[in-house]
Amino acid sequence: MLFRVINIDVKSAFSAEKVICLTALLGYSVAALLFLFSPRIILLPKYWVQQVLVLLIIDCGLSMILYRTKNSVGIICILLLEYAILLLISYPESDDLQIATVLMFVLISESNFKLKGFSGFFLSVIFIGVFVISRPSEPIWSSNFFTPSATDLIAFCFFSLFTSSLTTLLHMYQSIAVREMQTIKQLENNIHKLTNVNIDFQDYAAAIGFQSIENERKRISREIHDTIGYSLTNIIMMMEAASDITPQDSEKLSSLIEITRTQAQMSLQETRRALRELRINEQEQISGQKAINKLITIFEKVTGVEVSIEYGNIPLVLPDEVNSFLYRMIQEGLTNAFKHGKATRISIYFWMTEQKILYIHVRDNGIGDTGEIIEGIGIAGMKERAEKLHGKVEARYVFDGFQLFAEIPL
Structure with missing residues (x-):
């Protein structure tokens, strides 16, 4: 059966937004370390060092807000604010594109994953173009700071465009995967x-x-x-x-x-x-083992659940009331294992002692539990039938599933 072969939960699927959020935190951390350990930090005004760190913290906060934002207008506004901070941080130290590259990588990733379709890609291209055009043509603050070389700008553009293309493709793939998982989940529920x-x-x-x-x-x-x-x-x-x-x-x-x-x-x-x-x-009118075998055959064909049965040493002919009880008990056990336990394998075992006491075990590998069993109409009905035969029925969770147990004197 399809839902037995493919069992996917959309809630546990890959969350691209969470990964982007973690990527942003990592990116801002790397940018801060690159800035603090830059050998030229001593050449910058002290107030500017403090302002850069504050701007990085603000940028990180905007990314956290972006993670929770669903409105397209709000997303674009936050992205523009992050881009403005990127320009402010990278402008004075324009010949060193390391920090700018890291921040642009974060910004491009957020744009492509938060905006629908190719909107993020086009916005990323605009960000890259404006960044290249806005590079200063004269040194800033000191002769030790120069404008970036053409090679550095080309490498920056290539890396940024490659990142934008890659994240766009990943976002498209992630969207398709989520839709397919939702479809599979719906098919599973319908089946x-x-x-x-x-x-x-x-x-x-x-x-x-x-x-x-x-x-x-x-x-x-x-x-x-x-x-x-x-x-x-x-x-x-x-x-x-x-x-x-x-x-x-x-x-x-x-x-x-x-x-x-x-x-x-x-x-x-x-x-x-x-x-x-x-x-x-x-x-x-069939009864006894023939009726049970027919019940199991139909159940396996309908559900795809594997059922194994061993009759042990029980006689072929049993009283009608015992045959009726066994049929109903196995029917209830199979139904519960499939409906509630989501089992893929069920084992049924019979054995009769020298004292003519018949034992029946119906065990599955479904969802186990350690809590109290809430008896429904089915289990209560089985117990009533067993009491009429002077027997008993027990239901309990086991380490790898659920088990029904019955003891019937013959």
């Missing part, structure tokens, strides 16, 4: 619902089948009663009439005897026909 409906239908069909057989038995029983009762009544009346006929009226007596014989033959034929129909219905 699970259909399977539950199919199981309920099988239960309903089985119940209707048993009821139909019982109704047919009652009909045949009434027919036998009516046929034999009517025929015997007629025969008795004709025999009484024959006893009143005098021996001299032999012709009338012979006629009455012939009618009585014909009535008896008709009654015998009707009785045989009714008994033949009853025998056919009994042959069609």
Whole structure:
């Protein structure tokens, strides 16, 4: 079954936004370290060093706000503020593009993952173009600071465009993956619902089948009663009439005897026909191990769950009430394992002791738990059936799933 082969939860899927948030924190940390350990920091005014650190902290705070922002206008405004901070930090030290490259990488990643479609890519291209154009043409503050070389700018543009293209593709892939996972999840839910409906239908069909057989038995029983009762009544009346006929009226007596014989033959034929129909219905109604095997076969085909069964040393023929209990218990165990336990494998085991006590285990590898078991109608019904047979039923969680246990004296 599809939902057994592919089991994906959208909530546990890869969250690109969280990764981008962590990337932003890492990027700002790297930018701060590059700035603090730069050999030229001693050439900068002291107040500017403090301002750069404050701007990096503000930039980091804006990224955290961006992570929670869903409105497109708000996202663009925050990105523009981050870009303005990037220009302020990188402008005085324009010949060293290391810090600018790190901050641009963070900004491009946020743009492509927060904006839909190719909007982030186009905005990133604008950011890169404005950054290159805005580079100062004269030294700033000191002759030790020069404008960036053409090679550095080309390398910066290439890296930034490559980053923008890569993050755009990753965002598109992530969007497609999320949609596919949502579709698979929806298919899984639909298939699970259909399977539950199919199981309920099988239960309903089985119940209707048993009821139909019982109704047919009652009909045949009434027919036998009516046929034999009517025929015997007629025969008795004709025999009484024959006893009143005098021996001299032999012709009338012979006629009455012939009618009585014909009535008896008709009654015998009707009785045989009714008994033949009853025998056919009994042959069609399977029980015991055959009924259990049929139940398991249908369940495996419908759900795709693997079911193994071992009958151990139990006899082939069991009392009808025991067969009925075993069938209902296994049916309930299979249904619970699939519906509630999400099991993929179920094991059923029988064994009978020397004291003629029958033990039944139904165990699955579904969702286990350590809490208290809340008994539903199914388990409560099994316990009532077991008590009528002077037995008991227990339900408990095990380390790798759930188990139903029954003990029935024979």
